[in-house]
Amino acid sequence: MTEASESGEPAARGLAVVGVTVTPIAVVDPPLLTALGVHQPYALRSVVQVHTDAGITGLSEAYGDDPTLERLHLAIPAIIGVDAFDINGLVRRVSAALAGIAPDTPTPLVGVASVDKAVAATVAAFEVALYDIQGKATGRRVCDLLGGAVRESVPFSAYLFYKWAGHPGEEPDRFGATLDVDGIVAQAHALVGKYGFGSLKLKGGVFPPDEEIAAIEALHDEFPDHQLRIDPNGNWTTRTSIRVAHRLAGTLEYLEDPTDGIPGMATVAARTSIPLATNMCVTTFADIPEAVATGAVRIVLSDHHFWGGLRASLDLDAVCSTFGLELSMHSNTHLGISFAAMTHLAAAIPTLPYACDTHSPWQIENVIEPNTIAIRDGRVAVPNGPGLGVTLDEDAVARLHEQYQRCGIRRRDDSIGMRAVDPSWTGARPRF
Amino acid sequence: MTEASESGEPAARGLAVVGVTVTPIAVVDPPLLTALGVHQPYALRSVVQVHTDAGITGLSEAYGDDPTLERLHLAIPAIIGVDAFDINGLVRRVSAALAGIAPDTPTPLVGVASVDKAVAATVAAFEVALYDIQGKATGRRVCDLLGGAVRESVPFSAYLFYKWAGHPGEEPDRFGATLDVDGIVAQAHALVGKYGFGSLKLKGGVFPPDEEIAAIEALHDEFPDHQLRIDPNGNWTTRTSIRVAHRLAGTLEYLEDPTDGIPGMATVAARTSIPLATNMCVTTFADIPEAVATGAVRIVLSDHHFWGGLRASLDLDAVCSTFGLELSMHSNTHLGISFAAMTHLAAAIPTLPYACDTHSPWQIENVIEPNTIAIRDGRVAVPNGPGLGVTLDEDAVARLHEQYQRCGIRRRDDSIGMRAVDPSWTGARPRF
Numbered sequence: 001m002t003e004a005s006e007s008g009e010p011a012a013r014g015l016a017v018v019g020v021t022v023t024p025i026a027v028v029d030p031p032l033l034t035a036l037g038v039h040q041p042y043a044l045r046s047v048v049q050v051h052t053d054a055g056i057t058g059l060s061e062a063y064g065d066d067p068t069l070e071r072l073h074l075a076i077p078a079i080i081g082v083d084a085f086d087i088n089g090l091v092r093r094v095s096a097a098l099a100g101i102a103p104d105t106p107t108p109l110v111g112v113a114s115v116d117k118a119v120a121a122t123v124a125a126f127e128v129a130l131y132d133i134q135g136k137a138t139g140r141r142v143c144d145l146l147g148g149a150v151r152e153s154v155p156f157s158a159y160l161f162y163k164w165a166g167h168p169g170e171e172p173d174r175f176g177a178t179l180d181v182d183g184i185v186a187q188a189h190a191l192v193g194k195y196g197f198g199s200l201k202l203k204g205g206v207f208p209p210d211e212e213i214a215a216i217e218a219l220h221d222e223f224p225d226h227q228l229r230i231d232p233n234g235n236w237t238t239r240t241s242i243r244v245a246h247r248l249a250g251t252l253e254y255l256e257d258p259t260d261g262i263p264g265m266a267t268v269a270a271r272t273s274i275p276l277a278t279n280m281c282v283t284t285f286a287d288i289p290e291a292v293a294t295g296a297v298r299i300v301l302s303d304h305h306f307w308g309g310l311r312a313s314l315d316l317d318a319v320c321s322t323f324g325l326e327l328s329m330h331s332n333t334h335l336g337i338s339f340a341a342m343t344h345l346a347a348a349i350p351t352l353p354y355a356c357d358t359h360s361p362w363q364i365e366n367v368i369e370p371n372t373i374a375i376r377d378g379r380v381a382v383p384n385g386p387g388l389g390v391t392l393d394e395d396a397v398a399r400l401h402e403q404y405q406r407c408g409i410r411r412r413d414d415s416i417g418m419r420a421v422d423p424s425w426t427g428a429r430p431r432f
Numbered sequence: 433m434t435e436a437s438e439s440g441e442p443a444a445r446g447l448a449v450v451g452v453t454v455t456p457i458a459v460v461d462p463p464l465l466t467a468l469g470v471h472q473p474y475a476l477r478s479v480v481q482v483h484t485d486a487g488i489t490g491l492s493e494a495y496g497d498d499p500t501l502e503r504l505h506l507a508i509p510a511i512i513g514v515d516a517f518d519i520n521g522l523v524r525r526v527s528a529a530l531a532g533i534a535p536d537t538p539t540p541l542v543g544v545a546s547v548d549k550a551v552a553a554t555v556a557a558f559e560v561a562l563y564d565i566q567g568k569a570t571g572r573r574v575c576d577l578l579g580g581a582v583r584e585s586v587p588f589s590a591y592l593f594y595k596w597a598g599h600p601g602e603e604p605d606r607f608g609a610t611l612d613v614d615g616i617v618a619q620a621h622a623l624v625g626k627y628g629f630g631s632l633k634l635k636g637g638v639f640p641p642d643e644e645i646a647a648i649e650a651l652h653d654e655f656p657d658h659q660l661r662i663d664p665n666g667n668w669t670t671r672t673s674i675r676v677a678h679r680l681a682g683t684l685e686y687l688e689d690p691t692d693g694i695p696g697m698a699t700v701a702a703r704t705s706i707p708l709a710t711n712m713c714v715t716t717f718a719d720i721p722e723a724v725a726t727g728a729v730r731i732v733l734s735d736h737h738f739w740g741g742l743r744a745s746l747d748l749d750a751v752c753s754t755f756g757l758e759l760s761m762h763s764n765t766h767l768g769i770s771f772a773a774m775t776h777l778a779a780a781i782p783t784l785p786y787a788c789d790t791h792s793p794w795q796i797e798n799v800i801e802p803n804t805i806a807i808r809d810g811r812v813a814v815p816n817g818p819g820l821g822v823t824l825d826e827d828a829v830a831r832l833h834e835q836y837q838r839c840g841i842r843r844r845d846d847s848i849g850m851r852a853v854d855p856s857w858t859g860a861r862p863r864f
Contacts, residue, residue: 085572086580088782138570140517147743148518285754292721311579318747319754322717350520 014054015084015137020076020126021049024064025400026407027365029333030173032161035205035235036109036427037418041167042407043333046072047367047397050129052084056136058129059392061337061367062305063121066410067104071122074098079126084133087311094123107332107412109233110306111283120284120308127309128341128388135387142341142388146310146348153379154346155355157229158197159331159362160187160219162206168420175362184215185222191361196377198226199253199355205232209244209432220251227253227355234260234280237430238267245272253354254299254328257281260429266294275299279330283307285319292323299354301330302345305338310345317349329356336368339380340388343373347382367397446486447516447569452508452558453481456496457832458839459797461765462605464593467637467667468541468859469850473599474839475765478504479799479829482561484516488568490561491824493769493799494737495553498842499536503554506530511558516565519743526555539764539844541665542738543715552716552740559741560773560820567819574773574820578742578780585811586778587787589661590629591763591794592619592651594638600852607794616647617654623793628809630658631685631787637664641672641864645679652683659685659787666692666712669862670699677704685786686731686760692861694719698726707731711762715739717751724755731786733762734777737770742777749781761788768800771812772820775805779814799829 026042033039044064051057062068078097082089098119105113106121131142143149162179165172178187188200200219204212212230219228234257236244241258245268248255256277258268269276277299282291283306291297300320304313320327329346339360346356360375369391372383383389418425458474465471476496483489494500510529514521530551537545538553563574575581594611597604610619620632632651636644644662651660666689668676673690677700680687688709690700701708709731714723715738723729732752736745752759761778771792778788792807800822804815815821850857 083576083580085576088580088582088780091782092582144515144517148515148520150520150524285750288754289724289756292724315747315750318717318750322720322751324721348520350523 014052015056015133016053017050017079017082017084018053019051020079021051022069022072022076023047023397023401024069024404025367025397026064026404026409027333027335027363027400030175030362031164031167031417032203032362033163033206034109034203034414035233035429035431037414037416037425038164039333039414040409040412040417041170042403042409044404044409044412045333045335047337047392048072048125048129049392050126050133052133054137056133058084058132058136059337059388059390060125060129060132060341061335062125063106063332064404065106065412068106068121071098071101071118072125074101075122075126084130084137087127087130087309090126090130091123091308094126095119098122109280110303110330110332111280114284116284116286117306120312121306124305124307124309124312127311128304131310132387135385139386141382141385142310142344143347143382144385146314146345149347149382150350151347153381154343155198155379156358156375157199157201157355158188158191158195159357159359160184160191160200160202161362162203168417181211181215181218185218188219188223192223195361195375197355197375198378199228200226201229201231201357204230205235205431209236209240213244213247216248216251229254229256229277231256233257233429235429235431237432238264240430240432241268242271245274249273256301262287262290262294262296266296269295269297275326277301277328279303285316288319292325297325299326299328301328301357303330303332304341304345305332310341313345314349321351326353327351328354331357331359333359333363335363336366336373336390337388339373340383340390343380343382344388365396365400367393367400369393446484447488447565448485449482449511449514449516450485451483452511453483454501454504454508455479455829455833456501456836457799457829458496458836458841459765459767459795459832462607462794463596463599463849464635464794465595465638466541466635466846467665467861467863469846469848469857470596471765471846472841472844472849473602474835474841476836476841476844477765477767479769479824480504480557480561481824482558482565484565486569488565490516490564490568491769491820491822492557492561492564492773493767494557495538496836497538497844500538500553503530503533503550504557506533507554507558516562516569519559519562519741522558522562523555523740526558527551530554541712542735542762542764543712546716548716548718549738552744553738556737556739556741556744559743560736563742564819567817571818573814573817574742574776575779575814576817578746578777581779581814582782583779585813586775587630587811588790588807589631589633589787590620590623590627591789591791592616592623592632592634593794594635600849613643613647613650617650620651620655624655627793627807629787629807630810631660632658633661633663633789636662637667637863641668641676645676648680648683661686661688661709663688665689665861667861668864670696672862672864673700674703677706681705688733689713694722694726694728698728701727701729707758709733709760711735717748720751724757729757731758731760733760733789735762735764736773736777737764742773745777746781753783758785759783760786763789763791765791765795767795768798768805768822769820771805772815772822775812775814776820797828797832799825799832801825
C-alpha cells in the first residue's frame with residue numbers, strides 16, 4: 001500500500017525523484033586470492049536510497065570506492081526530478097552530468113576503464129532503485145517489470161577461492177586457509193554441503209596453472225555431476241591458456257577470461273572446444289562487434305553494476321541471443337540489495353543456461369533484513385515484491401558506515417595485502 | 433481508476449488474462465500501386481481486446497487475413513491466465529501453441545515467411561494489449577513502461593504512392609490518380625500542406641526506374657529541405673539498384689529495399705554511399721548476423737507487428753545500436769490503435785534519426801474515438817495515457833466488421849486488381 005494509491009489515484013503517478021542518499025559502507029572481507037593479489041580486509045560498497053515525491057524510496061547498491069562515490073554525487077543533482085519510470089531520462093541526465101570525467105573503474109578485473117563504462121555504472125546505481133520504486137508503486141516485483149519471471153528461483157554457482165587463513169598480521173578467519181588441491185576440494189564440500197550448489201567456479205590465476213588444473217581435476221573426480229569453471233582473470237598467456245584448455249577439455253562447462261583482450265581470447269577460442277566466457281574483454285556494448293567478428297567468446301558474463309543496469313542487461317541478452325552468444329552472470333563482492341537485483345534480473349532473462357556467480361557466502365555482514373534471500377539447493381528464490389522485495393536494515397547500514405569511516409580503505413587494491421608478504425609484488429599480468 | 437486500485441490494493445495486482453476478443457475488420461483502401469500490383473478495395477485488420485480478471489481490457493491491432501486470424505485463435509486458449517506483466521510468459525505460451533504451424537506471412541512485402549515470424553506477429557498482437565493493460569492498471573502511458581518518452585512527439589514521413597483514380601470498375605476516390613512526376617509532386621504538396629510532413633517517401637518499384645528517379649528529382653527541386661526516400665520493394669536488380677543509387681546520390685536520406693535479399697543488398701551497399709534500409713531482407717533477429725557481416729544495410733525498419741511487439745522492437749534497437757545500424761519504422765496499412773502503439777514505441781526509442789512511416793493519411797475509416805492522434809507539423813504527439821491512450825469506437829468496429837463480412841476479401845493479394853487490367857500480370861520480381 002503506497003501513499004499514492006491511498007489517494008485514490010493510480011498508484012504509479014507522482015514518482016519524481018526528490019533526493020538521493022548515498023551511504024558508503026565497508027564490509028569485512030576474507031583474504032581471497034586473485035590474479036591481482038588478495039582481497040583487502042574490507043570491501044567497499046555503497047547503499048543508494050532514491051527518494052520520491054510520492055514518499056516511496058527505492059534501494060540500490062553500488063561500488064563504494066572514492067571514484068564511484070564522486071560520480072554518484074556528481075550525478076545526483078542532475079537526476080532530481082526524473083520520474084521513476086523514465087529510465088531513458090536517467091541515462092540522458094547521468095550521461096550529461098558525467099560528460100568529461102576522467103575514466104576510472106573500481107577494479108581492473110572488470111576490464112579497462114572508459115567514460116561509457118563509468119556512465120553505465122552510475123546509471124546502474126540509480127536505475128535499480130528506480131525499478132524498486134516502480135515495483136513498490138505498482139505492487140509488482142522487479143522481475144515482473146523486466147518482462148516477467150521465467151524461473152521462480154535462480155541457480156547460483158559456488159565461488160571457490162584460494163585464500164589465506166587470515167589477513168596479514170591478523171587471526172585466521174572462520175573460513176580457514178585454502179592453498180592447495182585438498183583445500184579447494186574441502187572448500188567445495190563445505191559450500192556444496194551448506195548451500196547445495198550444483199556448479200563450482202574456481203577463481204584461478206593465483207598459483208601455477210598445473211596446480212589449478214589439478215584442483216579442477218580433483219573437483220571433477222569428487223563432484224562428477226557438478227558443472228565446473230575456472231577464471232584466472234586474464235593471468236595466462238595465450239600459450240598457457242591453450243595448454244590448460246587442452247588439459248581440461250571435457251571437464252569444464254566454460255573457461256573464463258584465460259587471457260587478456262579480445263585478440264588473445266580469439267586466439268585461444270580458435271584452439272579449444274571449451275566455450276570461452278568473459279567479464280573482462282567484453283564489458284561494454286562497444287566491445288561486442290569485435291568479439292563477434294573474431295569469435296573470441298561464446299559466453300558474456302552480464303553484471304548490471306557495470307553494464308548500465310537491469311534494462312541494459314536485458315539489452316545485452318537480446319544482443320547475445322541474436323548473435324548466438326550465451327549469457328551468464330558475473331559477481332563482485334556484493335550484499336543483499338544487489339543479490340536481490342541480480343536474482344530478479346536472472347529470473348527475467350529468457351535463456352540463462354548457466355548458474356550465476358555470487359560472492360555472497362564469503363560475506364558475514366549485510367545491509368538488509370535477514371531471511372529475504374537465501375541460497376538453498378544451489379538456488380535463490382526470487383524475493384516477493386513489491387520491488388526488489390528487500391528491506392534495509394538501518395542499524396546495519398549505520399554500523400557498516402562507521403566501519404567504512406574507521407577502516408581507511410577508499411579504493412580496492414588487491415596488491416596491498418600481497419605486498420605485505422611479498423614486497424616485490426606488482427600484480428602484473430599475465431603471470432603464467 | 434481501476435477496479436484493482438479501488439479495492440485498496442496496489443493497482444497492478446490481479447491482471448490475469450481471462451479472455452480475448454478478436455474482431456476482423458475491413459477498411460476502405462485506395463488503389464495504391466506497389467511492386468506487387470495494387471491495393472485491394474479493402475484492407476484487412478483485426479481489433480484485439482484482451483480482457484483481465486481486474487476488469488481492465490487492453491487494445492491491440494493486428495493483420496486481419498485468414499492465416500493471422502487462425503494463429504490468433506490457436507494462441508488464445510494458451511494465453512488465458514497469463515499475467516499482463518508477463519511478456520516472457522506470453523512469448524513462451526504463444527511459441528508453444530504455434531509450434532508446428534505452417535509458416536505464412538500477410539504479405540511478401542515484409543520478407544519471407546517463417547514460423548519464428550508467425551510467432552512474433554502473434555505475440556505482438558497480444559503484447560501491445562498487455563502493455564495497454566499495464567498502463568491502464570498503473571496510470572502510466574505505454575511509452576513510460578517502455579523506458580520513458582525520449583520525445584513527446586514523433587516525426588512521421590509522408591508516404592507517396594502512385595495510384596489509380598479508382599479501383600477497377602469503380603468511381604474515382606477522393607485522392608484521384610497519381611501516375612506521373614507531376615502527380616507525385618502534387619500529392620506531396622497535398623500531404624505536406626495538410627499534415628506538415630518534413631520527409632517524403634515514395635513507394636517505388638511501380639514504373640520504370642527512370643520515371644521514379646525523375647519523380648525523386650522533382651521532389652528534391654520542389655522540396656529542397658525535405659528528406660527523401662524511395663522504396664521499390666526489391667523490384668530492381670542489383671544492376672538497376674546501383675544505377676539508380678548513382679543517379680540519386682546526394683538526394684536520398686536512404687534507399688529502401690532496392691533489391692531482394694541480403695546478398696543482393698550487400699552488393700548494392702558496396703557500390704553506393706546512400707545508406708540502404710530494409711524491412712524485407714532483415715525481418716527477424718535471425719537475419720541480423722548475416723546483414724551485419726556483409727554490410728548489407730545501414731538502417732533497419734522496425735515494425736512491432738512482425739518483430740514480436742514493443743519490447744522486441746526495443747531489443748532490435750539495442751542490437752542495431754550495438755552494431756552501428758540505425759532504426760527507422762515501417763508501416764503497413766493500419767488504424768488508430770496501431771498508430772498509438774507505433775507512436776509510444778517511437779517515443780521511447782533512444783535514438784531514432786528518421787521520421788517513421790505511416791499509411792494513416794490514406795485511411796478514411798478508423799476504430800478509435802477521434803481526435804486522439806493527429807499528424808501536425810509532420811509529428812504525432814504521444815497520446816496521453818493511461819496505456820495506449822486510445823478508446824475503441826465500438827460502433828465503428830461493428831460497422832467495419834460488417835464490411836469485412838460483406839467484402840469477401842480474406843487475404844491481401846495485390847495482384848488481383850492488377851490482373852483486372854493486365855491479365856498477364858504475375859507480380860514477379862525483380863521487374864526492372
